[in-house]
Amino acid sequence: MRLSFLEPLYQQPGPFASVYLDTSRDAAVDDPDAAIELRRRHLRDALTAEGADRDSITAVADTVGGDTDVPGTHGQAVFTAHGHLALADELPAPPARDTAHFGTLPDTMPLIVQHAPGIPYLAVYVHYTGRHATDAVGTVRIDAEAGTWPLTRVTPGHRLHEQIPVTDWLNAAAEVGRELEGHARRIDVETVVVAGDVWARGILVRRLPVSLRGQTVTVAGVDASQPGRALLEGQLDDLFRGRMAARDRALLGAFLAARAHGGTAAEGLAAAVSALQRGRVRALFLNNHPESPLRLWIGPEPGQLALTEDELRAYGIREVSEERADAALARALVGTGAELVVVPERELRLREGVGVLLRYGEPASGA
Structure with missing residues (x-):
């Protein structure tokens, strides 16, 4: 996963207020606005306790819950700095719990994880309820959506x-198939999901361009998604749950191959930090452990991170602070243009939850 969507955030100076909360508006909540207001007050108190400035807290309060046009179950991530909104993003699912943090770095890893697996796809729903014959009276209607899963749940x-x-x-x-192929090429889709009337969709699938047929999956059921949510949301969730994007799986394969041959791969926090310091990381692999106690020392620049304060100061860096390891790693990845692959532990359990694949041919330290 490329993290370029976070570049504008890291171009701003900290400290940052980072807030995650449930902003769902669905039938399960009697008065969602009242529930969101209560969460807003709790988060404001939490930021105050962490020493956030009044202007940054006000900027959070002015943004939280403003996503009234997003229906259904979801969440919101808000980042402010020096009284200004730095970034607000919709979360495809509510966070496990509401959180507020104030510190030198924005707490971006929960947002990054919600962008995973980042699968580019094309969803097609074929509406038809008439007689299954080409001399019948009626109309075939096609709805299609190109997007990236799971972000299209809320965007x-x-x-x-x-x-x-x-x-x-x-x-x-x-002709419809050729039009779909154009949309698929624009985002380099890896899966085409087709649902709807079996007869009408079968004709479409058989006439899709060859480039799409090998990527096409047909699924049962009707489109029960709400307006403003992903087309075929339920079917996409069933299909993509637990799956990695093809690019991420290819990077993981390269990591495993390099590790097996003692090449440009390594595991553990020390190896990851060493490679990021030198701008050598092609991709970082992460088992998501939001409860992890691991911390790193950082300086003002993305590549300025270390396991100890003394190491940073030995490089002549004066402005140092201790931060969550995942927050420091996220900034370093964005700053060096490296990719992140969130790896389910059932796929691979990494030492200290982290591994790296290097850009060049030199073996990694700690391999």
Whole structure:
């Protein structure tokens, strides 16, 4: 996963107030606005206790809960600095618990993890309820959405809509397929998910361009998603749950191969820090442990991180502070252009929850 979406945040000076909260508006909550207001007050108190300045707290309060146009279950991440909103992003799922942090670095890892697995996809729903014959009276309707899972849960992707007489469907399906191929190429999709009437969607699937057929999966069920949510959200959740994006899996394969041959891969926090200090990391692999007590020392620049304060000061860095290890790693990854791969522990348990694949041919220390 590339983290370029965080670059504007790290270009601003800290300290930062970082807030995560549940802003769901669904049938399970009687008065969601009242619930969000209560959470807002608790988070304000937590930021005050952590020493946040009044202006930053006010900026958080002015932003939290402002996502009234996002329906259903979701959350919100808000980052402010010096009284200004630095970044606000919708979370595809509510955080496990509401949190507030004030410190030198923004607490971005929970947001990053919610962007995973980051699978580019094309969802297609074929509406038709008439007689299964090309001389029938009626219309085939096609809704399609190109997006990245799971972000399209709360940030819908580009949609297209077509209506075609059933009498024209055999010929028109090929044209629709070419149009879908154009949308797929724009985001380099790895999966095309097709649902809807079995007869009508079967004609479409058989007429899709060859480039899409090998990526196409048909699923059962109707589109029960709400307006403003991902097309075929329920089916996509079933299909993609626990899955890694193809690019991430390829990077993981390269890491395992390099590790097996004593090459450009290493595990453990010390090895990761050493490689990030030198800007050598191609990809960092992480078992998500939000409760981890590991901490690092940092300086003002992304590559200025170390296991101890003395090590940083030995480099002549004067402004140092101790931060959560995942926050320091996230800043270093963004600053050096490295990728992050969130690895489920059932796939691979990493030493101290972290591993690195280097950019160049030199073996990694700690391999």
